[in-house]
Amino acid sequence: MKKTSILNKLRSSGLRPTKQRLEIAKFLFNRDKTFHFTVESLGKHLAKKTTTKFALATIYNTVHAFKKAGHLSEVYLRGKNNTTYFDTNISNHHHFYDSETSELIDINENEIKFNKIPKAPNGKTIKNLEVIINLKN
Amino acid sequence: MKKTSILNKLRSSGLRPTKQRLEIAKFLFNRDKTFHFTVESLGKHLAKKTTTKFALATIYNTVHAFKKAGHLSEVYLRGKNNTTYFDTNISNHHHFYDSETSELIDINENEIKFNKIPKAPNGKTIKNLEVIINLKN
């Protein structure tokens, strides 16, 4: 993804392209494979890869802004550590979770097919459906 | 579930039947339907229903002991609030999650059937598979 592309991505979501957001966006979106991270791990990576300074609050703000803008998805999963995972893959998909390594692996939506799904309770609708396959060795 | 049954349940898991554990066990397991709770909500319920005093740490300890002994399962889900849910239903099953009300609803294992499941990555095995169906209004 090119710089202009990232700029547009930010602008189109109403996010001003600040130095920090550009660095974070470059880091998150300039990659081929999807990327799973926690705010903490993202902070560490950024500290290593860039010379820009990032307050932790900025990373939280930016990640949440990206999530709100639909550029990141949150993985509803609670691992060993008590942190929230984010995912640069925003298409509908599922996950393997390896609790040994705290590692998430994407599963394409079409890798899982359902034969039977219950209908939502009274007055509710299904927003989405998330499968987590826990792994062991 | 009778008192002796709960006593046995504790003993068989190597847990000494203390006053606190008995109260907690009675509260959790003397019911027909499965029960979903957080440590906080459990603490509040206990405070209302009993005259016994419970330190928060005791509730954490006891709930984790029950989980370890296989009498409770943990629902790996992160709601609005940042808390962990536990479930008195320890059979394999799935959940609806209503983020409006932070409410969990059990789905029997046989309510969901799969046509296709990916195979686990190199050297890993599938431990279990958890479906969360998020609801909206």
Place this chain on the structure above:
DNA sequence: TTATAGTTTATAATAATTCTAAAGTATGTC
């Protein structure tokens, strides 16, 4: 270039959870 609204930052505040050390209690043994 300037005013404004949006951002970053350091720090404080909150909230869930775990740790700790002391006081209390269940249990097997005599």
Place this chain on the structure above:
DNA sequence: GACATACTTTAGAATTATTATAAACTATAA
């Protein structure tokens, strides 16, 4: 039943993830 011992509970401190705050900074549009 009384004792010693190992396991528990407790209150409060400590830790950790996250959010709030208020002041300094910056992108942007006129």
